Amino acid sequence: MRSRMLRREGIQLFRRRAARRQIIHEFNRSLILISDPEALQASIATRIRELFGPDIIIIFQLDRERGVFSPTYSVGIERSALADVRFHQRGRLARWLLVNESCLVIERARQVYEFLSSPERDWLGRLNTSVCVPLISLNRLTGIILLGSRGGHWEVTDGDLELLELLAHQAGLAFENAALYQQQRDRLRRLHRAERLAAAGQLAAGVAHEIRNPLTAIRSTIQYILHRFPREDPNRELVIELLGEVDRIDRTVNGLLSLTRSRRFEPVETDVIGVIEQSLLLVEAQARRQAVTIDRHYERDHLVVMGDAHQLKQVFLNLMLNALQAMPDGGRLTISVSTRHPEYPLRGDRWTKIEIADTGPGIPPENLDRIFDPFFTTKRDGTGLGLSICHSIVHQHEGEIEVRSQPGQGTTAVVRLPLV
Numbered sequence: 001m002r003s004r005m006l007r008r009e010g011i012q013l014f015r016r017r018a019a020r021r022q023i024i025h026e027f028n029r030s031l032i033l034i035s036d037p038e039a040l041q042a043s044i045a046t047r048i049r050e051l052f053g054p055d056i057i058i059i060f061q062l063d064r065e066r067g068v069f070s071p072t073y074s075v076g077i078e079r080s081a082l083a084d085v086r087f088h089q090r091g092r093l094a095r096w097l098l099v100n101e102s103c104l105v106i107e108r109a110r111q112v113y114e115f116l117s118s119p120e121r122d123w124l125g126r127l128n129t130s131v132c133v134p135l136i137s138l139n140r141l142t143g144i145i146l147l148g149s150r151g152g153h154w155e156v157t158d159g160d161l162e163l164l165e166l167l168a169h170q171a172g173l174a175f176e177n178a179a180l181y182q183q184q185r186d187r188l189r190r191l192h193r194a195e196r197l198a199a200a201g202q203l204a205a206g207v208a209h210e211i212r213n214p215l216t217a218i219r220s221t222i223q224y225i226l227h228r229f230p231r232e233d234p235n236r237e238l239v240i241e242l243l244g245e246v247d248r249i250d251r252t253v254n255g256l257l258s259l260t261r262s263r264r265f266e267p268v269e270t271d272v273i274g275v276i277e278q279s280l281l282l283v284e285a286q287a288r289r290q291a292v293t294i295d296r297h298y299e300r301d302h303l304v305v306m307g308d309a310h311q312l313k314q315v316f317l318n319l320m321l322n323a324l325q326a327m328p329d330g331g332r333l334t335i336s337v338s339t340r341h342p343e344y345p346l347r348g349d350r351w352t353k354i355e356i357a358d359t360g361p362g363i364p365p366e367n368l369d370r371i372f373d374p375f376f377t378t379k380r381d382g383t384g385l386g387l388s389i390c391h392s393i394v395h396q397h398e399g400e401i402e403v404r405s406q407p408g409q410g411t412t413a414v415v416r417l418p419l420v
């Protein structure tokens with residue numbers, strides 16, 4: 001009698017385990033091919049909801065640069081309720097999740113809950129959280145998922161919890177995979193851009209030299225002709241316009257020449273903050289005229305890189321001018337300098353990051369891939385060489401440059417340079 005009962009229980013246990021293996025297997029299969037972080041989060045949230053039934057699911061991911069977990073995906077809660085929710089990477093919640101590598105069920109672990117900092121408790125309460133799930137990959141906590149329900153009626157069973165932890169483990173790996181994939185894709189994109197620019201630069205150098213000499217001749221001839229017209233002659237205007245056009249060609253040619261590395265690069269110890277201040281000095285008057293306020297956030301007073309101050313000034317000036325040109329009717333230009341690099345967190349303090357942010361209209365996504373291309377411009381008087389030149393100079397300094405923008409939310413140019 002008893003042995004039959006034991007056998008039945010054994011079979012049930014076996015079936016439950018098989019079903020669980022099936023769920024994990026399917027979960028894995030559904031995640032493995034998704035490389036888009038947004039789609040991945042949606043897929044994970046949907047599966048969690050189907051399997052365990054919470055009405056509130058909030059996924060937090062680590063923002064490595066700022067060292068905080070911030071919400072990146074949510075179900076069942078308004079975006080506005082999440083506006084300034086953050087959990088610090090070194091905060092008590094994150095530390096507990098990392099050390100214990102298990103879910104925190106608030107109802108069952110009151111003493112852990114009491115141990116959390118009061119802002120953390122506050123947030124968990126406001127978000128109706130019942131369970132905090134860690135996303136762990138390579139011994140690092142890379143994300144947190146909060147589960148709960150509006151009425152507070154949702155609960156997990158022990159069996160659920162075990163399965164949830166297994167799935168969270170898979171989800172952590174899937175996120176890491178997606179992040180690596182994106183990083184690799186960005187690297188390749190930067191590499192292609194560098195190659196494209198190098199080829200364009202070589203071609204440009206040849207053309208620029210060819211244009212320069214005849215252009216000088218044309219300019220002096222036009223000037224000579226101009227003097228032959230009496231002051232009141234209406235044709236004088238035409239000739240003056242011609243001179244303007246020649247100057248425009250001259251600017252383009254000069255831009256092309258600075259794209260190429262004809263000039264010898266002899267880097268010396270240079271204080272980036274000093275160079276930024278010199279560049280700001282040149283744009284301050286224009287900013288005032290356009291009612292643009294300038295904000296500075298410098299993490300330190302001096303940051304020394306190996307570089308060419310003249311060329312770096314050209315980079316910052318180009319970026320600041322782009323920002324100002326995007327805000328003809330006023331706005332805010334924010335220059336931030338810090339020392340961190342998201343891809344190399346351990347060597348973070350050996351990089352400086354300069355951000356030049358504006359509150360202009362932003363760049364449409366379809367243009368974002370082309371803005372570094374020589375001659376790509378949306379401005380009537382633009383040469384479209386500004387960013388190509390910045391790219392070329394920054395790369396010569398073994399740094400990186402990127403431009404981030406969301407239409408309607410302004411644009412941020414980010415330059416990273418290795419520190420001495």
Ligand SMILES: Nc1ncnc2c1ncn2[C@@H]1O[C@H](COP(=O)(O)OP(=O)(O)OP(=O)(O)O)[C@@H](O)[C@H]1O
Pocket residue numbers: 318322323326358360361362363371372376377378379381382383384385386387388411
């Ligand atoms: N801060 C910004 N806000 C909005 N759009 C920008 C910004 N920076 C660059 N762009 C876009 O990228 C394009 C290319 O910029 P780039 O600096 O290379 O050339 P340009 O500014 O058009 O010409 P030039 O630099 O010769 O004046 C710009 O025409 C503009 O469309």
Ligand SMILES: [Mg+2]
Pocket residue numbers: 318321322386387
């Ligand atoms: Mg420009």
